Amino acid sequence: MAFVTITVFFLLFLSGLWAEEGVITQDNGKSNITVDVWAELKELRDMVITLKGELTNNNNKIEKLEEEKTGDAIYIKYMYVCVTDINTITVIKALDSRLSASESEVQELKRQLTVNDCEYSINAGTPKVAFSLGLTDNGNIGPFSTAVTLKFSKVFTNFGQAYNPHTGVFTAPVHGVYYFQFRLFCHSVHKYTGVIIYHNSNRVTMTVGYSYDNGYVDVVNGLVLELEKGDVVYLNLPVNYVVYDSVDNHSTFSGFLIFPL
Numbered sequence: 660m661a662f663v664t665i666t667v668f669f670l671l672f673l674s675g676l677w678a679e680e681g682v683i684t685q686d687n688g689k690s691n692i693t694v695d696v697w698a699e700l701k702e703l704r705d706m707v708i709t710l711k712g713e714l715t716n717n718n719n720k721i722e723k724l725e726e727e728k729t730g731d732a733i734y735i736k737y738m739y740v741c742v743t744d745i746n747t748i749t750v751i752k753a754l755d756s757r758l759s760a761s762e763s764e765v766q767e768l769k770r771q772l773t774v775n776d777c778e779y780s781i782n783a784g785t786p787k788v789a790f791s792l793g794l795t796d797n798g799n800i801g802p803f804s805t806a807v808t809l810k811f812s813k814v815f816t817n818f819g820q821a822y823n824p825h826t827g828v829f830t831a832p833v834h835g836v837y838y839f840q841f842r843l844f845c846h847s848v849h850k851y852t853g854v855i856i857y858h859n860s861n862r863v864t865m866t867v868g869y870s871y872d873n874g875y876v877d878v879v880n881g882l883v884l885e886l887e888k889g890d891v892v893y894l895n896l897p898v899n900y901v902v903y904d905s906v907d908n909h910s911t912f913s914g915f916l917i918f919p920l
Contacts, residue, residue: 840881844909
């Protein structure tokens with residue numbers, strides 16, 4: 660469009676120049692143009708070429724700017740996508756952390772509920788069973804011509820009242836696993852001391868000690884038994900055996916429920 664405008668301008672200029680200068684002359688019936696007109700024409704031609712070159716350069720610059728603009732737009736779009744993806748990843752990581760924390764809290768709550776349920780079961784549905792007793796303040800017991808059940812009459816503790824100090828018998832209030840432990844002392848020269856542990860009518864174990872010239876010996880033992888509700892446990896002093904106790908509580912018997920079944 661700019662080239663066409665320049666061309667029209669050139670033709671109008673040329674027509675005006677000829678009319679103003681009156682440079683057309685007759686020489687033998689032929690027309691001649693003065694040298695000045697051709698010089699102007701050459702100058703105008705050069706101007707047209709220069710303008711055309713500048714126009715081409717400008718078009719190239721415009722195309723380059725358009726390319727740069729397109730490239731910038733693509734880069735900006737890419738950066739937007741990257742930022743969006745980074746934000747998405749950040750959100751996902753945050754949610755994952757919260758999920759892990761929630762799972763940990765759930766596991767802890769389950770553990771606490773399990774512990775609480777066990778404690779509730781033990782406390783609400785199971786009697787508290789534990790005892791610890793001394794034998795006597797009266798010195799020697801025995802020897803006897805027949806076996807006797809030892810009656811630990813000095814009560815230190817007797818939760819659940821499962822041990823009867825008047826009969827010397829422990830009666831299991833629930834089916835469960837129980838622990839029993841005893842210590843017996845002898846204060847006589849050349850005497851046997853010890854007991855036989857009975858579970859109901861079954862002889863479980865016998866523990867024996869012998870006092871030599873110094874006249875002192877003690878025996879200690881303990882065991883775990885599974886008892887049904889109503890089962891009994893007691894300690895029998897065998898024939899001709901001796902056991903000693905005093906206010907110092909040398910001979911003791913203890914036990915407790917480990918867990919119900």
